[in-house]
Amino acid sequence: MQHELQKLADRQTRRTFLGSAGVSVGALALHALTTAKVWGSEGELPHFPPKVKRVIYLCQSGAPSQHDLFDYKPELERLQGEEIPESIRMGQRLTTMTKDQDSLPLTPTKFAFSRHGKAGMWFSELVPHQAGIADQMCRIRSMHTDAINHDPGTSLLMTGHQLPGRPSLGSWLSYGLGSENEELPAFVVLVSQGSAKLNQQPVFDRLWSSGFLPSRYQGVRFRSNGDPVLYLNNPGGISAKDRRQALDTLAVLNQQQSQLVGDPEIESRIAQYEMAYRMQMSIPGLTDMTSEPESIFQAYGEDARRPGSYAANCLLARRLAERGVRFIQLMHRGWDQHRSLNSELTLQCRDTDQASAALVNDLARLGLLEETLIVWGGEFGRTAFAQGSIERDDYGRDHHSRCFTMWLAGGGVKAGYELGTTDELGYNITEDPVHVHDLNATLLHLLGIDHKRFTYRFQGRDFRLTDVHGNVVRKVLS
Structure with a gap:
């Protein structure tokens, strides 16, 4: 008893x-x-024929300065050092880093700009390689967001909500569409850190979390040192046959427990064990770059030879795309230039510019660009006024949520096209505003998903990536 x-x-x-x-x-x-349900055409996804099969999200964590990279404003040169007019600022809330400054002096970029591509897009001298793919790029200069600080801003960008706990974009796609390759996860995360010594914002696992979705849909982060995934190799004295037998026995026990308690996480655990076993076979070949020709390393840059660098992760993203991974999320740290803007931003662009453009060209060379969507950008932009002392040339730019620039490339979007305009100081949007929710709605649309119909019931409510917001940005669709 x-x-x-x-x-x-x-x-x-x-x-x-x-x-x-x-x-x-x-x-x-x-x-x-x-209770979980995917709502749509009798629960089936995609809702309509997709334009792309996968997404590579090049997340530039920390917020790149649009004034110094993409959104050229010569009027700032004429007004250099003058206080930003209240008619432009309109009482905007400032962060704690500039709210107590004696003045907010307008500050032009110190980098030369020139026009590129058939559309004559402006690019800074810091991003010559991205300028070289202007005719493949769909650039949005009128992005805006609700957040003013990094953690809620990045969370909103990647999960659709400023507070932690929601599923990330990659988890939604893994849940709804799955992977084309049974030997690899549908959602892979790669993290890199810039050469800049300052301004390294942390990134957290919850940015690729499955939230309230079953845990098997969370992103799998690949490490840059040692095994790409923990415990990829069997312990000493354990053969592949031994591992297979152990997993089979464990699966039987887990199935019995699942039938007893009805916990859906047990099913997730079984699926994750099986995926881990299959990854033992697939990942060593995936991460072995010795088969890549010398021309590829020349295209991506010498950093592509160094595991864990942004360039190496871009090359690895291409290899993951070749193998059918649904969502590849690169998180690159180091864009939070509150001071030493000019020197630190130069280092960041040196790390990222060549490889970002090479990834687009490489996918095009392989015939994969038309079925892949690339997204480049951060959580918000930077201010037109300086933070710190402009006399000592040690100034930076503070956070700015009202307007910033992101770009897309690949299937389903217009190539060589630019959407949105900002005022003469690059402070407010004057035409075609695009919210973060609108961007996410558009990404889902390109993958064949109606963002309003793609929901998951949790605690009595139907949740979706775009919450109760978002419209597809049809002007960027090809």
Whole structure:
């Protein structure tokens, strides 16, 4: 009898207790926690024929300065050092880093700009390689967001909400569309750090979390040192046959436990064990760059030989795309230039410019660009006024949420096209505003998903990536 009671206690989790409580508030709560459904055409995705199969998201964490890279404003040269007019600022809330400054002096870029491509897009001298793909680029200069600080800004960009806990974009896609390759995850994350010594904003695992979706849909982060994935190799004395037998036995035990307690996370655990086993076979070949010709390293830059660098991750992203991974998220740190803007930004662009353009060209060479969407950008932009002392040339730019620049390239979007304009100081949007929710709605649309119909029921509410917002930006669609 005591043995039977112990067995009951072992499997009596909070969830199973509520589930056994009959028709009660507990049972209703359990239903809300465990009921999941993809809403659409009888639950099937995609909702309509997709324009692309996958996304490579080049997230520039820390917020690149649009004034010094893409959004040229010569009027700032004429007004250099003058206080930003209240008619432009309109009482905008400032961060704690500039709210107590004695003045907010307008500050032009120190970098030369020139026009490129058939559309005559402006590019800074810091990004000559990106300027070289102007005719393949769809650039949006009128992005805006609700957040004014990095953590909520990046969270909003990647999960659709400023507070942590929601599924990331890659998790939504992994859940809804899956992967084309059974030997690799649908959602892979690569993290790199810039050469700049200052301004390294941290990035957190929750930016690729599955949130309230089953955990098997979270992003799998590849490491730059040692095994790309932890425990990829078997321990000493354990053969592949031994590992297979152990997993088969474990799967039987997990299935029995799942039938007893009805916990969906047990099914996730079984799926993750199987994926880990398959990755043991596929990842060594994926990450072995020795098969790449010398011309590829010349195209991406010498840094592509160094594992964990931005250039190496761009090359690895191409190899993942070749193998059918659905969502590849590169997180590159170091864009938060609150001081030493000119020297630090130069280093950041040296790390990222060549490889970003090479990735676009490489996918085009392989015939993969038309079925891949590349996204480049950060969580918000930078101010037209300086933070710190312009006399000592040690100034930076503060956070700016009202307007910033991102670019897309690949299938489904117009090539050599620029959307949106900002005022003469690059402070406010004057035409075609695009919110972060609009961008996410557009990305889902290109993958064949109606963002308003793609929901997941959790705690009695139907959640979606775009919350209750967002419109597809049809002007950028080809």
